[in-house]
Structures are given as C-alpha cells and as structure tokens.
Amino acid sequence: MPTIAQALKEASQQIDRFEAKLLLAAALGKDRTYLIAHDRDALQDDVLALYRQFIERRLRGEPVPYILGKQEFFGRSFHVCSAVLIPRPDTETLIETVLQYCREHDVRTLLDLGTGSGCIAITLALELPQLQVFASDNSQEALAVARENAQELGARVRFYESDWFSALHELTLFDAIVSNPPYIRRDDEHLLQLGYEPIQALTDGNDGLDDIRQIIKQAPRHLNRGGLLAFEHGWDQARAVRDLFSDPIWDTPRTVKDLAGNDRVTFARRHA
Ligand code: GLN
Numbered sequence: 001m002p003t004i005a006q007a008l009k010e011a012s013q014q015i016d017r018f019e020a021k022l023l024l025a026a027a028l029g030k031d032r033t034y035l036i037a038h039d040r041d042a043l044q045d046d047v048l049a050l051y052r053q054f055i056e057r058r059l060r061g062e063p064v065p066y067i068l069g070k071q072e073f074f075g076r077s078f079h080v081c082s083a084v085l086i087p088r089p090d091t092e093t094l095i096e097t098v099l100q101y102c103r104e105h106d107v108r109t110l111l112d113l114g115t116g117s118g119c120i121a122i123t124l125a126l127e128l129p130q131l132q133v134f135a136s137d138n139s140q141e142a143l144a145v146a147r148e149n150a151q152e153l154g155a156r157v158r159f160y161e162s163d164w165f166s167a168l169h170e171l172t173l174f175d176a177i178v179s180n181p182p183y184i185r186r187d188d189e190h191l192l193q194l195g196y197e198p199i200q201a202l203t204d205g206n207d208g209l210d211d212i213r214q215i216i217k218q219a220p221r222h223l224n225r226g227g228l229l230a231f232e233h234g235w236d237q238a239r240a241v242r243d244l245f246s247d248p249i250w251d252t253p254r255t256v257k258d259l260a261g262n263d264r265v266t267f268a269r270r271h272a
Pocket of ligand 1: 085088090180181182183184194201202203
C-alpha cells in the first residue's frame with residue numbers, strides 16, 4: 001500500500017498537487033494538516049480506492065468542489081452539488097459592496113434573486129444579523145441545497161421557489177435586491193469549460209444581459225423608495241448594465257471592481 005507521501009506524488013503527475021491534497025484529505029476524512037503529520041502512514045484499501053475514484057473524476061474534468069461536495073465562500077463552507085453554481089471569489093465583491101451599503105443606509109429587508117447554493121443570502125444574513133433576508137430560485141434542487149446550507153450555518157433566510165419575482169405577492173417590497181444572475185453570453189468560449197455546472201445558472205442563452213434587463217424592469221414593483229438594486233456581472237458588461245438603469249427612477253449607477261481589477265458589480269438606488 002502506498003504511503004500518503006507516495007499517493008500524493010503519484011497523483012501530482014496527473015492533477016494539480018494542491019487539488020490532490022484536498023482530495024486525499026477528503027478520502028481520509030481529515031484536514032490537510034493531517035497529511036503533513038502522517039506522510040509516512042500507509043493508506044488503507046478503502047481510502048486508496050476512494051482517492052483513486054476522486055482522481056478519476058477530476059481527470060474527467062469534474063470541478064474539485066463537486067467532488068468534495070463543498071466550497072468555501074467568505075470564510076464559510078457551503079455544500080454544493082451539480083444543481084448549483086460553485087461560489088466564486090468574484091462574488092465576494094458583491095457581498096462587500098452590499099455590506100458597505102447596508103452600513104451606510106437603513107436597510108431592513110433584502111432579497112437575493114437566483115440564490116443557488118444560498119451563498120449570498122446566507123453570508124449577508126450572518127454578517128448582518130438585524131437584516132431580514134429573503135431568497136428565491138426557480139430550481140427546487142437548488143433551494144434544497146440553499147436550505148441545507150442556511151440550516152447548517154445557522155442563518156435565518158426565507159426561501160421562495162420563484163422565477164425572478166413571479167411568485168412574490170405584488171405588495172412585497174424590499175429595501176435591497178441583489179443578484180448574481182446567469183450573465184455569460186451564449187457564444188462565450190469560457191462556457192465550454194464550465195460544462196459540469198448548471199447551464200441555466202450561467203447563461204440566458206442570449207447576450208448574457210436578458211436576466212439583468214428583466215430584473216431591472218421588474219424591480220421597481222418590489223423595491224422601496226431609496227432602495228438598492230445590485231448585480232454581479234461579466235468583466236465587460238458594466239457599461240451595458242449601467243445603461244440598463246436609464247429610467248429616471250434610478251440614481252446614477254456605480255460599478256465596483258473585483259480583486260482581479262475587473263468590473264464586477266453594478267448597483268443603483270431607486271430615488272427616495
Ligand atoms: N462568474 C461566473 C463565471 O464566469 C459566472 C456566474 C454567472 O453567470 N452568474 O465563471
């Protein structure tokens with residue numbers, strides 16, 4: 001039986017060494033520090049078999065978070081499966097933007113549209129305990145994952161099955177509405193590399209702006225005066241998204257860059 005060190009060496013000829021460590025730690029049911037302290041331990045048959053299965057899946061192209069069933073976001077671990085988009089570091093820019101806005105304005109209720117794993121709604125609910133958080137998704141499978149995450153992380157979020165605003169009563173109004181909608185253009189090459197993730201969470205099958213367009217159009221019916229509407233979007237969509245806020249009910253929209261320096265979040269306030 002190979003030792004931990006040998007198993008890692010063998011795998012790192014095929015996959016990224018850091019990923020190999022994550023997969024081996026998961027097969028062992030331990031954390032990564034365990035690997036260092038026990039690098040001369042021989043692996044049990046069942047652990048080795050599971051580790052090799054994980055490597056096979058990785059070699060076929062499956063993202064590591066789906067193999068592990070979890071992904072870290074804003075310092076917390078979220079369950080993920082192929083029904084939900086894998087939380088990205090880019091989305092932390094949306095969180096930071098909304099957190100700052102909520103510190104400066106009186107925001108009591110917030111809706112996250114297309115919540116997926118729930119990472120946005122749950123993070124905001126945990127970071128801002130006074131905030132009442134609501135979240136919707138049109139996928140029942142995604143909602144099951146989001147509910148499980150909310151429960152495990154101890155976040156109070158009310159979930160709705162809804163295609164954007166469709167299932168919300170017309171009198172339901174929020175102080176803030178946020179969304180990371182599908183925004184990749186149908187013909188974007190990047191889409192091909194994301195084959196394991198739910199396609200309906202990534203693209204509208206058109207120019208990547210259909211959902212943002214629809215949400216901006218419908219949002220006034222569900223947003224209090226002075227309320228915030230904030231989106232995550234593609235690196236090259238900031239201008240187009242700002243232009244979509246052309247109705248005079250909106251204040252001048254603003255764009256925020258992500259840590260990589262790309263335009264990532266655009267938001268506007270509804271006039272008070
Ligand atoms: N940020 C994701 C990516 O480009 C896309 C997420 C989305 O469409 N909402 O990989």
